[in-house]
Amino acid sequence: MSALRGQPLDAAQAERFRRALGMLRSGQREQAQSIAQTLTEQAPQAADAWQLLGMCLAGNDRQEQANAAFEHALALLPGNAVISRNYGVSLARHGKALRVQGQLEAAEPVLRKALALLPEQASAWTDLGVVLRLLGRAGEALAAFRRAEGILHQRSADRPDLQDAINGALIDVGRPAEALAGARKLVAVHPGHPPAHETLSHLLWENGAELAPEEDPLSEFREAARAQPENRALQLAFARTLLMTKHADEALAVLQPLRKREPGNALLNWFAAEALDALQRHEQAAPLYAAAARGELGVLPEFLNARARHAFRARDFELARNCAEKSVAIDPCNQEGWTHLGTAWRLAGDEREHWLCDYQGLVGYAEVVPPAGFDDLSAFLQALAATLETMHNASREPANQSVRGGTQTAGQLFGRGGAVIRSAEEVLRETVENWLAGLPDDATHPFLSRRQRSVRFVGSWSVKLRSSGRHSNHFHAKGWASSAFYVALPGDVLASDISSRAGWLQFGQPLEELDLDLAPRRVIQPKPGHLALFPSYMWHGTVPFHSPEPRLTIAFDMQPKS
Template identity: 45%
Template sequence: MTPGIPQRLTPAQLKELESAHQLLRQGHAGDALALVRRVVKDAPHSADALQLLAMCLADVGDVAGAEASFMHALEQAPHHPGILFNFGTWLCRQGRRQAAVESYRAATVAEPGFVGAWIRLGTIMLELGDVTQAAGAFQHAVKLQPDAAHAWQGLGRAQQSLGDLDAAAAALRKATMLSPGDSSPWIDLGTTLQSLGHLEEAMASFEQARRHGATSPAISNAITGLLADLGRTDEAMEQSRRLVITHPDFAPGQVKLARLLWSHDTEHDAEHDPFAIMRTAVRQQPRNHALQIEFIGLLIEARKSQEALDLVRAMRRSNSDDLFLVWMEALACDSLQLREQASRLYAQAYPVLGLRSADFLNAYARHSYGSGDWDAVTRYANEAIVLDSTNQESWAHLGTAWRLAGDPREYWLMDYERLVGMVEVEPMPLFASQAESLEALKATLDGMHLTGRDPLNQSVRNGSQTSGHLFAKPDPTIAMARATLQAATERWLASLPVDPTHPFLGRNSHRVRMVGSWSVKLRSSGHHANHFHQEGWMSSAFYVSLPPSVSQETGQETGCIQFGQPAVELGLDLSPRRVIRPKAGHLALFPSYMWHGTVPFPDNEPRMTLAFDMQPAATRSKA
């Protein structure tokens, strides 16, 4: 028999194969295997028989035999789309996703109209992080079969990863219309709408998912987050408490409750420890690795580093080779100024984590400042940028390292004069003057400052920060402020030069989407510690209300915003590159990777701002 020309089967052999296929579907792989072996013995060049033999061997756990049989089948029929598809599926089950991509791709070449192959190709490409290729595969699928709900859902997921949230929402709405009883696309739609700031619609989507069978604690936790973002704090707290009672092992739920208690519990004494419930869960579940890791991270954020170090060292006694735990111990040691120990730990984890985690490389860069090794900071920042070219912390470290080394590229990257804007904003609609507009906005924001502590892992010192996505709150004044500020922002962006090689200017589409928004109200002596914004591309501060010492030209820098001075924790004696006195009704705009903070002020009157992070608005998809 010539290879590449499949052997024809007799009617009797075809009947035996059909019987074997039925047995396999019924879960009787052993009986099916016996039948198929008999057919293959008499027809050793039948691609169909060899493929079924591979599937039976896979079901009984014979990995080597299954692969060999798939390969023999493809020798007989190298362009058979069904065999290529099934081989790809088997490769996925073996964890060989890159090889599966090639098999699915070959199936689409052999049969361009094979919708299932396009969907599987898109799904695996999405898992591998090749989002653009994944979106293309799903585009093919929806064009071939416009009523394929899974294809629309996959397209929505890909578009969400690409940052085109409006297109993602449209695709996912299509998926929910085509398959309304499936909870999965409702969950994806809810997540996308939440990112867009459409919180009420997101809530409705999650509730639909619940109606259609989604009962996971993740759904309850997502709804808790939405309630908090909507300002329904008491409901969020109640639901969060119920969740940790019914699912004490669900780490994200424990974290959510701890953060809510930190932000909204007005009692700050030892009897009202916001971490007490999670700490008890950790002690009761010593084998819950995910819960322990989340708790360690929370402790480090809250500057309870000794407790974090004790816990991570206890975990490492039974998981000494876990490099993620090595990294966590290094973070805790750094927080406690145990530099030599941290250095050994970073060096131990670097050969593996340095190849795959930008977050690890950023942590190693932060650590390296302490030894004065600017070359190391530069190296780790560059390696992180290779892994994630939009990582804002990595660009912050690279700019700082260039400054320390006297490298003029600092000014190309930061350009404190050209890339920092201070824009006068028009009054909101319906208001005759800026003073009236600002007074109305201040009154609205005052009612939203309800938290008791400085927020966790934020820059605020001696002040309060609103919770959730401010621009998503159903308030007409907030909606007017959002529209006015977005218009001012996009006008400023249109004035910037073009530089495709620049990490900020090269991404400027002159349109933005908001990815986070909040208000900060600083009290006397309050300030923002120097920081950057990891979730943004561009960040901002709109000045709603300023105390006298800030708004008056006194020759002092009290309450001013400053740029270019790194975080004090890095131990660098560097002065700000630019200091600007804010003005009420003006909007500061700057790249999210640029270090910025504020100078404390002495007044009793508060300093109130409204801030938001942005990403460039993506080009609309045509599907």
């Protein structure tokens, strides 16, 4: 990097500048920063010195101080292209880090400033698109992805991950036909790119009845896997998709040649064990789980949770408890680990189940107050139902969710444009905060110890169940607290009683596939305009109903926010 115009560094200072820059590039960040700091003291009017200090501070994860140094350099040389470029790159890296950490609201302004300084950063436009999509602003996300696409096109560059993100955003904005066309094109151009095949399969799974009748959602993926037996990533992705769509026998067949090539591979053993479990071949799955547990997977909560599921199916409840205890010891916020530990305690008659899952004290149920602009709650619910109906574009449920016999909206619900959705988000947050204020303190409790004044939404969606539809019993891995808000309910749900419980919400009954004969601990009859709130680790599901009218809800996951 050549010295900038402005107050120049003298020859000795310029030499130290170059030496510090070399140190920074070779990873000697603290030494480089020490030299840069000295240069700013010796030559306080030299923009070069301040810019170098900004680069060093950013490299040492001191972004706020780095920003101040870059701003000082720009004050000395306003509009300088080199400083703007380096500052823009620095901010883009910081914005990406914030995105990866899940700090979406903080990431957006950082990325926007990075792009204001250096608009040709395709990666920063992509990161901004990811942030906006996760915030529910799918239309803005699509525009950001298109900006990145345009920049890369000018460079004759091709990024399959970006094209896959564009297809995902098209799904979110309700344009599944365009998304399907884009997904088909992407797998044709990049047949070895696993995410492209996963997107295409999921699109056909949910929308194929209307967009591609008679087409097997997995056919394209299957052909690609057969044509590329050496593409390990593709084979594993296909096996995962097969397990997700209840094709465990085929998944086992796909894994067999991989396991022959890599005997003893812990990850492949894990996948095969999952398939065997799904086929009720628990005795064959057990040694594979045990072998995998002896390696690095043995301290991975995701694996420990999978082995706990196996242990429940195999009726080895002590093993299930041990796996759950290890899972929450490694990750105290791991929701599935707490779900399994509560179940193990219940099976053992351990009173700690009631401490963890206080189904009376920790389950909230309240009527929301109609938002401003609506005469009453009924008017609000009617407007909300009409808005949500337009968002249910799929023809069947997602492959990897609890919905059975219904549809789920794509992407994030909250954050979308539209006054009705914004009003719903506001009144639901208000109801949540009132619930939080009434919860007790308990520094030892995995849920209560994390309670704050408010929450941030980390997932939001709507579910529309048809007659005979239900939610299978499940928990929410990405939440701390979860919810169900009742927008519209069929007549037989409203008229049901404790004997039929048609469409009711139930807590405490484990996932059906674990085959544990445990009854629900609490049931709640849904009422329009009412919001149920509960810890994300609690098992919950719904009882099927039979009616020509749909059961329409909003759900969201939350993390604590002060």
